[in-house]
Amino acid sequence: MSAAAVGCPVFKAMATVRSGRSGHKPPHVLTVAGSDSGAGAGIQADMKACGALGAYCSTVITAITAQNTVGVQGVHVVPEYFVAEQLRSVLSDMDVDVVKTGMLPSIAIVKVLCESLKEFPIRGSSRVDPVMVSTSGDVLASPSILAGFREELLPMADIVTPNLKEASALLGGISLKTIADMQSAAKSIHTLGPRTVLVKGGDLPDSMDAVDIFFDGKEFHELHGERISTRNTHGTGCTLASCIAAELAKGSSMLPAVQAAKTYVGNALRYSKDIVIGRGPQGPFDHLFQLKSHIFNLNSNDHHFNPDDLFLYAVTDSRMNKKWGRSITDAIGAAIEGGATIIQLREKEANTREFVESATACMEICRSHGVPLLINDRIDVALACDADGVHVGQSDMPVSTARLLLGPNKIIGVSCKTPIQAQKAYLDGANYIGCGGVFPTTTKENNPTVGLDGLKTVCLASKLPVVAIGGIGIGNAGDVMGTGVSNLKGVAVVSALFDRECVSAETRRLRSVLMDATSAVKELS
Numbered sequence: 001m002s003a004a005a006v007g008c009p010v011f012k013a014m015a016t017v018r019s020g021r022s023g024h025k026p027p028h029v030l031t032v033a034g035s036d037s038g039a040g041a042g043i044q045a046d047m048k049a050c051g052a053l054g055a056y057c058s059t060v061i062t063a064i065t066a067q068n069t070v071g072v073q074g075v076h077v078v079p080e081y082f083v084a085e086q087l088r089s090v091l092s093d094m095d096v097d098v099v100k101t102g103m104l105p106s107i108a109i110v111k112v113l114c115e116s117l118k119e120f121p122i123r124g125s126s127r128v129d130p131v132m133v134s135t136s137g138d139v140l141a142s143p144s145i146l147a148g149f150r151e152e153l154l155p156m157a158d159i160v161t162p163n164l165k166e167a168s169a170l171l172g173g174i175s176l177k178t179i180a181d182m183q184s185a186a187k188s189i190h191t192l193g194p195r196t197v198l199v200k201g202g203d204l205p206d207s208m209d210a211v212d213i214f215f216d217g218k219e220f221h222e223l224h225g226e227r228i229s230t231r232n233t234h235g236t237g238c239t240l241a242s243c244i245a246a247e248l249a250k251g252s253s254m255l256p257a258v259q260a261a262k263t264y265v266g267n268a269l270r271y272s273k274d275i276v277i278g279r280g281p282q283g284p285f286d287h288l289f290q291l292k293s294h295i296f297n298l299n300s301n302d303h304h305f306n307p308d309d310l311f312l313y314a315v316t317d318s319r320m321n322k323k324w325g326r327s328i329t330d331a332i333g334a335a336i337e338g339g340a341t342i343i344q345l346r347e348k349e350a351n352t353r354e355f356v357e358s359a360t361a362c363m364e365i366c367r368s369h370g371v372p373l374l375i376n377d378r379i380d381v382a383l384a385c386d387a388d389g390v391h392v393g394q395s396d397m398p399v400s401t402a403r404l405l406l407g408p409n410k411i412i413g414v415s416c417k418t419p420i421q422a423q424k425a426y427l428d429g430a431n432y433i434g435c436g437g438v439f440p441t442t443t444k445e446n447n448p449t450v451g452l453d454g455l456k457t458v459c460l461a462s463k464l465p466v467v468a469i470g471g472i473g474i475g476n477a478g479d480v481m482g483t484g485v486s487n488l489k490g491v492a493v494v495s496a497l498f499d500r501e502c503v504s505a506e507t508r509r510l511r512s513v514l515m516d517a518t519s520a521v522k523e524l525s
């Protein structure tokens with residue numbers, strides 16, 4: 001390919017002209033990039049990724065490329081005056097939240113962009129991601145454009161997301177082979193001006209997982225993701241940057257936006273790892289997998305997860321309900337009456353038909369009270385009754401697969417006993433962690449306890465909210481909440497509520513203990 005190109009920078013922007021019309025303004029990403037005729041990368045990838053994540057995407061086209069799964073056959077560069085005209089058209093009219101740049105095929109176009117971004121002031125968090133070498137290995141940026149990046153674009157950038165080859169090119173061709181190399185590259189690129197840097201390690205040799213390094217000028221974060229074996233990786237860089245832009249446009253801060261973008265790309269690659277488009281070595285992947293994932297796309301009743309829902313988490317047990325002669329619907333009705341804030345159906349003995357029927361009845365009760373209902377272990381049952389989510393353990397379905405099946409809006413909790421499990425839960429897209437058994441219990445056999453110290457260690461390592469479980473009741477719930485770790489949001493209990501004669505009264509008593517304990521912690525802090 002003759003002309004130089006740059007991919008996927010991201011800028012958070014505010015247009016100066018407001019429409020003054022009333023109504024809903026969707027999150028808006030403007031992509032300034034090249035067209036890919038194969039539609040795996042460039043403008044086409046940006047539009048699909050933004051659309052999939054719920055952001056509107058306007059487009060300023062800098063070049064038209066003839067490319068397919070074999071490579072890039074030709075480039076037709078759009079004259080810079082016409083790039084400027086497109087920029088003016090969009091920025092003078094539309095309320096753009098984030099500008100993301102992709103292929104910038106000439107130094108003149110880099111300058112036009114920088115001038116437009118100065119004319120239409122850009123505030124907020126997110127900016128540049130230079131892509132100078134495509135995933136197929138095509139070199140996309142000439143030395144003069146690299147200089148333009150370094151001098152003009154990077155200082156305006158909130159994030160740059162170079163892959164290893166690009167990071168190396170930005171730093172004069174240094175070799176990057178290890179995580180330590182990536183960290184020092186991130187630090188050096190940070191000195192060029194961007195507020196944050198994500199060095200993507202997809203091509204790192206001898207690495208089992210896909211490790212990226214995020215640097216915010218103070219701290220490094222190692223972001224791990226599963227390495228997915230597929231030929232369909234064309235456009236991953238553009239897509240990741242577009243997803244970051246979409247998340248920022250939706251109001252996210254930078255690190256969570258990067259995490260969400262990584263999760264999205266991982267899921268998209270996983271979902272489309274076997275699709276066949278084109279005959280060349282590198283195929284596109286399917287950005288819109290969520291649209292095909294049926295149920296979650298149709299319903300709008302999903303309970304939006306609030307970590308405070310974990311405060312008094314009631315987990316059912318069919319043996320206990322049988323022992324006390326009550327139906328599952330009576331049991332959860334009483335728990336809700338007593339103040340339970342979330343319900344989990346943990347029915348280890350029910351057959352599938354019974355489970356779906358009782359879960360559907362419970363769902364109606366929970367929905368009418370605005371209390372979320374999760375299903376233990378069984379993603380199929382959760383889908384069948386349109387539950388608010390699931391809780392899975394370390395030997396149940398992996399969180400990433402459950403997320404694919406359930407979609408982005410369902411709640412997923414995962415049991416974790418260690419910091420490593422907690423970190424993985426976050427990367428895989430869980431919403432919360434259940435940590436335990438904290439104390440010995442007869443409700444779950446062969447379940448080693450972690451104690452209050454183990455609970456604290458997991459909480460401190462977790463970026464997700466945590467609920468404690470195992471042997472917790474009125475007598476010790478105060479000690480659990482008294483650990484005072486800010487992301488410990490509540491306790492999950494089985495026997496303390498359901499192996500008792502009056503579920504509503506027990507729930508009320510436990511709630512009062514929890515309230516007292518949290519007030520005491522607040523007073524101390």
Ligand SMILES: Cc1ncc(COP(=O)(O)OP(=O)(O)O)c(N)n1
Pocket residue numbers: 313315344346376377391392393394395396413414415433434435444467469492
């Ligand atoms: C809130 C909560 N935390 C942990 C568990 C345990 O889940 P798991 O480890 O999968 O064990 P089973 O419950 O399936 O026996 C939970 N159910 N809820």
Ligand SMILES: Cc1ncsc1CCOP(=O)(O)O
Pocket residue numbers: 436437438440441442443444447469470471472492493494495496
């Ligand atoms: C499901 C589960 N996971 C870890 S401990 C446990 C059982 C909790 O039951 P109880 O509240 O009766 O101790």
Ligand SMILES: [Mg+2]
Pocket residue numbers: 376377391392393396
């Ligand atoms: Mg389980």
